Amino acid sequence: MNVSYFLLDGHGQNFEDYLAAFTDTSLPSLGSFPSREEFDAWLKTHFEPPPSGSLRIAEERYTLGYSRASGQPLLLRLPPVEDLRRPGGEEGREGLWRALDEAHSVLSSSPDDLEGLHSAALALHFVREAGCARDFAWFLAHLDAPLPPLCSFATREEAESWLAKHPRPPHGASVQVGGELLTVGYQRERDQRLLVRFPWDGE
Structure with missing residues (x-):
């Protein structure tokens, strides 16, 4: 598995x-x-x-x-x-x-x-x-391909609002903000939440 x-x-x-x-x-x-x-x-x-x-x-x-x-x-x-x-x-x-x-x-x-x-x-x-x-x-x-984004948002503000309201943000999942893919970061112990941009292959 x-x-x-x-x-x-x-x-x-x-x-x-x-x-x-x-x-x-x-x-x-x-x-x-x-x-x-x-x-x-x-x-x-x-x-x-x-x-x-x-x-x-x-x-x-x-x-x-x-x-x-x-x-x-x-x-x-x-x-x-x-x-x-x-x-x-x-x-x-x-x-x-x-x-x-x-x-x-x-x-x-x-x-x-x-x-x-x-x-x-x-x-x-x-x-x-x-x-x-x-x-x-x-x-x-599709083991060699990144998973599709979990959610899509028009603006960074919309994505940040979703992240702030989520009771347990999906750490590791990607979301699309405009034309950009961001990764959700969440540390449960400290309730730290962030959206991070990681370069994909070829960038």
Whole structure:
């Protein structure tokens, strides 16, 4: 699984939290909610500052991320461990998950290799939950090309306003401002935000 995709498309911090929650490492718990409606009501009164962490809704586990473009909250369902072998028969994905099943049977005696395989399967779950399967398919088909810009703005002022209002800016993603491509920089610990121009090949 090519993790550079997550670093380049602005989903890096969402994916970091997703992995942390799955492995039960240091990620804040946002609590348990009996229904999605109860969680949505809670979120409306707890959005300043924007929360992040793991939570339960009914019997399902989630992490709370944020849409790269709109900044809207994004619930990402954490799969049970057994689903890392097969998420349930979706048409068109059978070949991929059958290959993972076969790899499991070959690697079952190698814990390190099996852990890597689990990480790849978890990354595929994340791609599906985050709704970026089409973007990921484009990335795989164009490995030598930069990803298309996430958003386009007519002026630098519009881009700066979007960046300032975003609850978790998509670090590493590119945005187009006029005829110029800029890269989003975001340091979560200090809430530092910036747009940087990097020269592309040939400049």
